Amino acid sequence: MNRIRVLICDDQALIRSSLELILGTDDSLDVVATAANGAEAVAAARALHPDVVLMDIQMPVLDGVSATAQITSEGTAKVIVLTTFDRDDYLFAALDAGASGFLLKNTEPEVLLQAVQAIAGGQALLSPEVTLRIIRRGTAPSPAAPSAAVAAAARLQIGEREQRALDALTGRELEVLIKLAGGLSNAEIAARLSVSEATVKTHLSNLLSKAGLRDRVQAVVFAYRARLIPLEEG
Incomplete structure (x- = not known):
């Protein structure tokens, strides 16, 4: 080897x-x-x-x-x-x-x-x-309708290309991104969302592709810039 x-x-x-x-x-x-x-x-x-x-x-x-x-x-x-x-x-x-x-x-x-x-x-x-x-952990928004609120909060924080990528995410992909940025592993995200780890990996792969991100680290940066979760105070 x-x-x-x-x-x-x-x-x-x-x-x-x-x-x-x-x-x-x-x-x-x-x-x-x-x-x-x-x-x-x-x-x-x-x-x-x-x-x-x-x-x-x-x-x-x-x-x-x-x-x-x-x-x-x-x-x-x-x-x-x-x-x-x-x-x-x-x-x-x-x-x-x-x-x-x-x-x-x-x-x-x-x-x-x-x-x-x-x-x-x-x-x-x-x-x-x-x-x-x-990044302070926050509660993920409801998968039913997160896009409008998130897009409004993020619009001035990220560029036009990134905004289009954010708008293209499904509610579940957005949830996965938020929990990923909160420090959770794939297994922990799966447990929180009551889905399989394979499903989480699929959502992660899809959101990385849509946002043009290389890996989990870049996804955390993207979430931070988009203000998908609040910053620590102080």
């Missing part, structure tokens, strides 16, 4: 060393390089084409948001952003830049290893802590 090739980018040497030690405990992972800033990460990604980059956000020379945008636009690697919640705007900027996931720097080693494997395997990951830090 091919090993998953990982690039670590953080401006703190201690963090880089710690991450390298953690990843080294998994025989399926291989740290191919480390970088002290975004510019070094971009150059290393171009040269080595790792599967996954673990990316800090706030760094000198080139920050993690800009580096993520360059790496994902060039298709040289997938990016997991490591954050300490210092800047919520950086979080969403990095999601916009194409990050496939977010983790806290105090994440348990086992979770980090699972996340790297999941992202390398084509999944997207948004830590529940990250979701709940930025």
